Amino acid sequence: MKSVVVEPDFFIDDTSHNSELTIKTFEIVWPLLKSGSFYCIEDTHTNYYRNEEYVGGHLDYFRGLVDSLMSDASGVPSIGIDFIAFHKQIVFIKKK
Numbered sequence: 001m002k003s004v005v006v007e008p009d010f011f012i013d014d015t016s017h018n019s020e021l022t023i024k025t026f027e028i029v030w031p032l033l034k035s036g037s038f039y040c041i042e043d044t045h046t047n048y049y050r051n052e053e054y055v056g057g058h059l060d061y062f063r064g065l066v067d068s069l070m071s072d073a074s075g076v077p078s079i080g081i082d083f084i085a086f087h088k089q090i091v092f093i094k095k096k
Helices: 019-032 044-048 058-070
Strands: 010-013 038-042 081-087 090-095
Touching: 010 019, 019 038, 019 058, 044 058, 058 081, 058 090
Parallel strands: 010 038
Antiparallel strands: 038 090, 081 090
């Protein structure tokens, strides 16, 4: 049987609203994306809910990626991000 490799141009994480799963999904999918692809996380406003099921640090995680993008001295290895854009309830990340 022949293996098929799929490299999507656009990935939308229709989040579980659980920060741990949102971060894990990014860490698994991001390396599979080809150059020029977009990764999108929607419903990021749930990061601010008081309900324990939703509260977490996925926005802190993605803000940390901005810090690593902006500073060569951050000590964080590059993961090939071209840009990160934060909009109301959504984050877009483009791969170099």
